Amino acid sequence: MRSLIVQVTAVLLFLFGHIGAESKEMPTVQQADLVERFGKPDQVRSTENDKPRPPFVTRMLEYKKVGVRIVLLANAPIGSPPPYSSWKLMGYQDTKDNAVITEEEFVRRVAPRKRK
Numbered sequence: 001m002r003s004l005i006v007q008v009t010a011v012l013l014f015l016f017g018h019i020g021a022e023s024k025e026m027p028t029v030q031q032a033d034l035v036e037r038f039g040k041p042d043q044v045r046s047t048e049n050d051k052p053r054p055p056f057v058t059r060m061l062e063y064k065k066v067g068v069r070i071v072l073l074a075n076a077p078i079g080s081p082p083p084y085s086s087w088k089l090m091g092y093q094d095t096k097d098n099a100v101i102t103e104e105e106f107v108r109r110v111a112p113r114k115r116k
Contacts, residue, residue, distance in 0.1 A: 026088035048082040066109040
């Protein structure tokens, strides 16, 4: 679990750096909307019930067969306990190397899976 937290923290820092550089704000999303758009993920992981809970609570929707994940950040003040009513979309990752991928790449990889 600790390596997952390290990986998520690295992604947070990378994405915060890019978001700040581009002056874009992370959009607020609902998990149900993402599932409707991209299909049901193979696995949903969250740090909201970790002990100790990290300051930045994340949720990851993984589509294992196509090797991608959606990374969400709780839309709540730091240290707030669950449940969280909404999430901020941080970005998309390749599950093999944790590289950040574009939304276009994510959609391209998930599209054949959703048709099934």
